[in-house]
Amino acid sequence: MAVLERTPVVLIAGFAGRATQGVDHLAAALRQAAGTVVVRHELSELREGIVRRTVWQDGRESTEVLELAHGCVSCTLRADLLPLLCKLSARDSVDRIVLALDPAFEAEAVCQAIEGVVVAGIVGRVDGPAGRDVRVEAVLTCLDTQTWLADATGDETLAERGLAAADDDRTVAQVAVGQVDFADALVALGPAVDALDQARLAEVLARLVPDAPVCWSEDLATVGTAEIEKLLARIPAGSRRGRIFDAHAPLLRGQPPLGTEHGVTLIEFAASRPFHPERLHEALDVLFEGVVTARGRMWLATQPGEVVWLESAGGGLRVGGAGRWLAAMPADEVAQADPARRALAALRWDDTFGDRDISLVILAHDADPADIRHALHWALVEDDELRLVERAPERVAQWEDPFGEWHQDPCADSESAPAQPNSQRGEGK
Structure with missing residues (x-):
């Protein structure tokens, strides 16, 4: 036929x-x-x-x-x-x-x-x-x-x-x-x-x-x-051509320049420990000046089962849900996950925390990459807090969490009004 x-x-x-x-x-x-x-x-x-x-x-x-x-x-x-x-x-x-x-x-x-x-x-x-x-x-x-x-x-x-x-x-x-x-x-x-x-x-x-x-x-x-x-x-054969990528797709597509030219640079931030939610909320201000866009997957200490997606453009930012970490899924659900995602997770699997990690890409045009990295490193949990994440998650769950039902910036008020959860990729202001 x-x-x-x-x-x-x-x-x-x-x-x-x-x-x-x-x-x-x-x-x-x-x-x-x-x-x-x-x-x-x-x-x-x-x-x-x-x-x-x-x-x-x-x-x-x-x-x-x-x-x-x-x-x-x-x-x-x-x-x-x-x-x-x-x-x-x-x-x-x-x-x-x-x-x-x-x-x-x-x-x-x-x-x-x-x-x-x-x-x-x-x-x-x-x-x-x-x-x-x-x-x-x-x-x-x-x-x-x-x-x-x-x-x-x-x-x-x-x-x-x-x-x-x-x-x-x-x-x-x-x-x-x-x-x-x-x-x-x-x-x-x-x-x-x-x-x-x-x-x-x-x-x-x-x-x-x-x-x-x-x-x-x-x-x-x-x-x-x-x-x-x-x-x-001139469009390359492997170009996107309408494909929709989910939150677990590679954050860097193609072969972008990784050096700095005319003040423009791609900043890759990765960590194998979670963010402290309150410190992260404060640190995110660094993404609002001199940054074109940021996106990536985050691990919040207070939400150990959830993959949290961050996406910003200019002065607006949205945080939303992107499903669960493989380590938080039952075996039958893991078996149904995308094979490429499972393969990548296996390469960096941690005996304690599984595939949980942080992976962000930030495109800056007028900002100091060192300042951005410093702010994000400051927002990570410290060693004593990491031990609590491992041994006393019930105590960590009591920490204040501005991202309790996801988040949008600029905040609606000084108390950080929560936004409704988004779909796979947080969108909207």
Whole structure:
């Protein structure tokens, strides 16, 4: 029985200003290619339940106004975008689908939905994810060279910028960093900035997405169909291409530079003893100045069974749950864990604490790595406290824990109001 080829999908993303102009320009250029269909959902009226969907193919443009019972991004995905991908993939005239994403759409969420959300009710098609019919060929992200680094290191919320949809409490930095971190290729747009600033931006990108080719352009007019196709062709075979990594995946992807250039450096922090929760809470302030992003797995002395995930962007930070340590699982649950995770844990297994450890990666652009390492080392339990962790966990459980039900920063008040637990990877402000 012949295996049907899945239709490739290219997602184009960009956050506000020049970057969103870039999304429109690149989509217009790619739709000139034969067999390419470009789809855009305009979500500016989403709160009123209105979505405008435009499809371009073979020089023809069609726009349809969709009225949704619930005006939200998730409903737009489920009710229209995913079924549309399945229908387009079935057409012989469609060789490639390009999604020009509205800023309210996150490429990562779209890719996750393609692989995981069941599409039902299409005549002649067995119900199942759109990923059976299409595959993500590339995520192409546009960024503004003059504003991206400031956005990625600030603490302004989307609401404060006037860009938030209903119930969206994310920060500008989370969106700016997240879009670039998920990209397979980048288009950096804007007139020449200060030489040092541009060099610093280049070094940040080289560490955040080391495998992603970058097209630098001062003028969108110089970026045509041929240039975009060449950029897509430069994406390495092993690039991410829409894959979703969980909290136990390697923290360093690709081969990023490990040295310091123009003040930009990747800081790796590892420890085989847990953090003291109160000292960690105080030490985390070191991640809010001169740091683009930090992420990793943590072991808290007061939560010996839980893998705690930390993720920051600019001035916002979120801590959430990432499941349990293998050492805290029953044997049948360990047997079902990812084999790669079990293999890595076996290499560093401790007779007392099992696979529990701390592993963080911090991308700094204007901070002293020694200060960050010093603060995090200070937050680790001392020798006498470690003995309590081993011999009297019931006493350790009584310690004050600002992360009792996870945490977000900046704190809601001086008493460190707890946040609700997140999914595998803590997100949101």
